[in-house]
Amino acid sequence: MTNRPHWSYSSISQYLRCPLQYYFQRVLGLPSRSIGSGLVLGSAVHAGLAEYHRRLKEHESIESEAILKVFHECWGEKEAGETVVYRNGESREDNREQGIQLLKLYLDEPPPDGIVAVEQRVLVPLYNSQGEYLEIPLVAIADLITATEQDLTVREFKTSGRAYSAADVESSLQPTCYVHAVRETFGRDANVEYTVLVKTKTPKVQRLRTSRYSEDCGRLGDVVQTIQRAVDLGIFYPVESPMNCATCPYRQHCREWGQPSRPMETPELVKLDIPQEAMACSLN
Known part of the structure; x- marks a missing residue:
């Protein structure tokens, strides 16, 4: 399951966000030179939350010290593996303290009931809006799944520098x-x-709730199918923006991309006679 080619929300969103970054990481397999501080904080908080939810599910004692230990271990692993890039005004100490505060804030909330699964990983087929199944399946990892007699809920945990809007959730492919x-x-x-x-x-x-329906799942398949066609055609290009570039681990590779002395294979530039369905990927 881990080695089989698959799509995931992270790979889908990465191509939509910046096809060239997708190319560097998932086609060439270039090692990243750095990791953004927000990803380190988010990963460490997620690790602590997973330990907390696992203990709840297994009816084990809830010890904040043990949960924070998992947080610190994950943080240390991320720092050991890559250079952490901090934004202007950030510091390692402030970031760690902020992560600890967020984790403690959640632990003070009423615990979730009816836990079915924690960090549940599944491999499922994808189909498009015509009901046709795609060759490459989807891997999804749910942070937390809870159930009542009436409801099954997938709970996604985010760390963010700002509050989310309803539009952020409604427009995302992750749900x-x-x-x-x-x-x-x-x-x-x-x-x-x-x-x-x-x-x-x-x-x-x-907390924000959202729903998806059959037509949304078919549209997801259409989007993935179009991205796959674009990847097969070698359509990779940079999308430069402060959001994409500030902590991108492939920043230097991106600046070298397209230069005559480039040290890496660069996809050929695609002429404008691109099939219409492939072009649609940049519009979604």
Whole structure:
């Protein structure tokens, strides 16, 4: 399951966000030179949350020290593996303290009931809006799945420097990936709840719920199918923006891309006679 070619929300969103970064990481397999501080904080918080939810599910004692130990271990592993890039005004100590505050804030909330799975990984087929199954499947990893007699809910945890809006959740393909995976795995519909740990001066927990339907799952397949065609055609290009570039681990590779003395294979530039369906990937 781990070695089989597959799509995931992270690979889909990466291509939509910056096809050239997708190319460097997933086609050439270039090692990243750095990791953004936000990813380190988010990974460490997620590790602590997973330990907390696992203990709840197994009815084990909830010890904050043990959960924070997992947080610190994950943080140390990330620092040992790559150079951490901090934004202007950030520091390692402030970031770690902020992560600890967010984790403690969530632990002070009422615990979730009816835990079905923690960090559940599933491999499911994808189909397009015509009901045609795609060759490459989807892997989805749900942070937390809870159930009641009436409801099945996938809970996604985010750390963010700002509160999310309803539009952020409604326009994301991530809930669609989860709902599709649950339907294919459990044969049931599910809702998705975002739990956003907001890294403001006064940290807070924000919750937003959303739903997806059959037509959304078919559209997900259409998007993936179009991206696959674009990848097969070698359509890779940079999308330069402060959001993409500030902590991108392939920044130097990107600056060298397209230069005559480039030290790496660069995809050929595609002429403008690109099939219409392949061009659609840049519009979604």
